[in-house]
Amino acid sequence: MDIINKETNENGTNEGLNKTNSLEEFYSGSGILVTGATGFVGIGLLEKLMRVCPRIAAIFILIRPKTNETIEQRFKKLTDDPIYDNIKAKHPSVLSKVYPVKGDVSLPDLGLSREDRNLLLEKVNIVFHSAATVRFNEPLHVAVNVNTKGTARVIELWSELKHPISFVHVSTAFSNANLHEIEEKVYTTSLKPSEVIDMCDKFDKTSINEIENRILKTYPNTYTFSKNLAEQIVASKCKDLPAAIVRPSIVGASLEEPCPGWIQGTSAFTGIFLLISKGCATAIRGRRDARLDVVPVDFVVDTIICTAWHVTLQRGHEVKVYNCTSNANPYKWGPMIDAVVKYSIEMPLNDTLWYPGCSVVANRYIYNVRCVIPHVLRAFVIDVFLRLRGSKPVMMKLLRNGNKLFTFIGHFFLHEWTFERDNCSDLARKVKMLSDSDMVKLDLRDMNWEKYVAANWMGIRKFILKQEFMSTARQRLSRLYWIHQITEVSGIIILLWIILCLVH
Numbered sequence: 001m002d003i004i005n006k007e008t009n010e011n012g013t014n015e016g017l018n019k020t021n022s023l024e025e026f027y028s029g030s031g032i033l034v035t036g037a038t039g040f041v042g043i044g045l046l047e048k049l050m051r052v053c054p055r056i057a058a059i060f061i062l063i064r065p066k067t068n069e070t071i072e073q074r075f076k077k078l079t080d081d082p083i084y085d086n087i088k089a090k091h092p093s094v095l096s097k098v099y100p101v102k103g104d105v106s107l108p109d110l111g112l113s114r115e116d117r118n119l120l121l122e123k124v125n126i127v128f129h130s131a132a133t134v135r136f137n138e139p140l141h142v143a144v145n146v147n148t149k150g151t152a153r154v155i156e157l158w159s160e161l162k163h164p165i166s167f168v169h170v171s172t173a174f175s176n177a178n179l180h181e182i183e184e185k186v187y188t189t190s191l192k193p194s195e196v197i198d199m200c201d202k203f204d205k206t207s208i209n210e211i212e213n214r215i216l217k218t219y220p221n222t223y224t225f226s227k228n229l230a231e232q233i234v235a236s237k238c239k240d241l242p243a244a245i246v247r248p249s250i251v252g253a254s255l256e257e258p259c260p261g262w263i264q265g266t267s268a269f270t271g272i273f274l275l276i277s278k279g280c281a282t283a284i285r286g287r288r289d290a291r292l293d294v295v296p297v298d299f300v301v302d303t304i305i306c307t308a309w310h311v312t313l314q315r316g317h318e319v320k321v322y323n324c325t326s327n328a329n330p331y332k333w334g335p336m337i338d339a340v341v342k343y344s345i346e347m348p349l350n351d352t353l354w355y356p357g358c359s360v361v362a363n364r365y366i367y368n369v370r371c372v373i374p375h376v377l378r379a380f381v382i383d384v385f386l387r388l389r390g391s392k393p394v395m396m397k398l399l400r401n402g403n404k405l406f407t408f409i410g411h412f413f414l415h416e417w418t419f420e421r422d423n424c425s426d427l428a429r430k431v432k433m434l435s436d437s438d439m440v441k442l443d444l445r446d447m448n449w450e451k452y453v454a455a456n457w458m459g460i461r462k463f464i465l466k467q468e469f470m471s472t473a474r475q476r477l478s479r480l481y482w483i484h485q486i487t488e489v490s491g492i493i494i495l496l497w498i499i500l501c502l503v504h
Helices: 023-027 040-052 071-079 082-090 092-097 114-123 140-159 193-202 205-215 222-237 268-277 297-310 333-346 364-388 395-414 422-431 449-464 471-503
Strands: 031-035 058-063 098-102 126-129 166-170 243-248 250-252 283-285 294-296 320-324 359-361
Touching: 023 040, 023 297, 031 040, 040 058, 040 082, 040 297, 058 071, 058 114, 071 098, 082 092, 092 098, 098 114, 114 140, 126 140, 126 297, 140 166, 140 193, 140 205, 140 222, 166 222, 166 297, 193 205, 193 222, 205 222, 222 243, 243 297, 250 268, 250 297, 268 333, 268 449, 283 364, 283 395, 294 297, 297 320, 297 422, 320 422, 333 359, 333 449
Parallel strands: 031 058, 031 126, 058 098, 126 166, 166 243, 243 320, 250 294, 283 359
Antiparallel strands: none
C-alpha cells in the first residue's frame, strides 16, 4: 500500500502538501480512517471520498457490532445502498479499498483488537472522527462516554500513527448554545472535561443526575454539552498539530450530491417535517423571525474533506475551528414552516391524518390555547374513528412523541445565534486555487431556501418513508380539508355558544 510520509519543516508547513494543486492529489495514496461511517454525515463522507478520490490507498471504517448484526452484515448493508451504484459503475475497484474494522468509540482502546490497532497505526494517515450519540435526551454519563471520552480515545490512536497527516473532529455549531455570538475558537466550561469524566465514572446515578440538572440550566441538552467537552479535549491534546474541528449546524438533506434530497435516518429536523405533513402539529412554540441555521449534508461533507487539506498548509499553535453554517445566507423558522405546509399540501403523504397547517407562536399561553387543548381533543376523536374502522389508533402516540420532540428542540425555535466564519471563508478562498475546486461547494450565499425545503421533503418521502405518490393521497387530503373546515366552524359556534351562556 502506498502510504504518504511527507517531511515537515521547522515552521510546521508541509512542503509536499503545499505543492499539491488538487484535492484528489492530496488524498492520492493516503490511508483514511472514518468513525461514524454508518451515520448520515459519515455515509455522505465515505461516498464522496470514493467518488472523487479513487486513488486513495485505503479507507478503514470503524463499525460497532450490534446484538443481531455482525460488522460484516452492517458493512454489506452499507455498501448495498443505491447511492453507491454510480461508484460501482465508474470506479468498481474503489469499493475493494474500503475495509470494515470492528470497533466502538465507547469502549477502552476503541474496542480494537491488537492486530487491527497495529494495522491502523501503520496504514492510516488521515482521521475523520464523526461518531457520536446525537440523542438530545441521552443520560449525561452515556453522552460523555461516547462523545467526550470517545473523542479522547480516537485522538490517542491518531497520536500514535506512524505517518499522520491530519485529524478532523466533527462537532456541532451548537456546542456553545449558551452563547449568542460564537467565534471559531474553543470555549471552556466551568467544569473541566477531566472533572466531568471522573464524576461520570465514579459517582452514583443520583449524584450524576444532580450534576446533569445543574448543567441543563446552562446548556439545552447533554448532547451539546458533551460535544463542547470533546472540543476542549481536541484543543488541549492537538496543539501545534494539523487538527481541526468542523462545527455543522442542523444537517439537512443533500442539495446536489450524491443526488438532490438524499437523506438518512430521522433527526429532529426531519421529525418536524413529518409531524407537520401528517397533520400532527398545528402549532409550534417559537419565534417566526428567529434565524434557522440548517446546512445541506453535501455542504458539510465538502467542508470536512477540504478542512483535512487546509489544516496542513500552515500549522498554528491552536486547533483550527470551522463554523460550518448558513449564517451568510440566513433563513427563518416562520418561512420554513410555511414552506413545509405548502409542500405537504402540494405533495401529500399517503397516510396523512389531518389537513396540514402549522403556525409558529412565541407566547406560551397563546400556544397552549391554540395547540395543546384542541390538539388533544382532535387526536382523541381521530383515534376513536380509527378504532371504529378496525385500524390501530396512532394519533395520541404521535402527539406524545411530537410533544417530546418539541420539548427537546424548543430552545432552538426560541433562540438564534450569530456564527463567525473567517476560517471557512479562508478555506473557500484557498480551495478556489486548486485545479479541482469545482468538485466541492463551500458557499451557500446563492441558496434558494424554498426549493431546498422541497428537496428535503421529496428526500424524506423517498429515502425515509420509501413512499411513492398515490392519486388517492390527494383525494384523502381533499376529504380532510372539508373535515378540517367543518371542525373549525363547529368549534367557533360552540365557543360563541359558551360565551353567550356565560354572559346571560
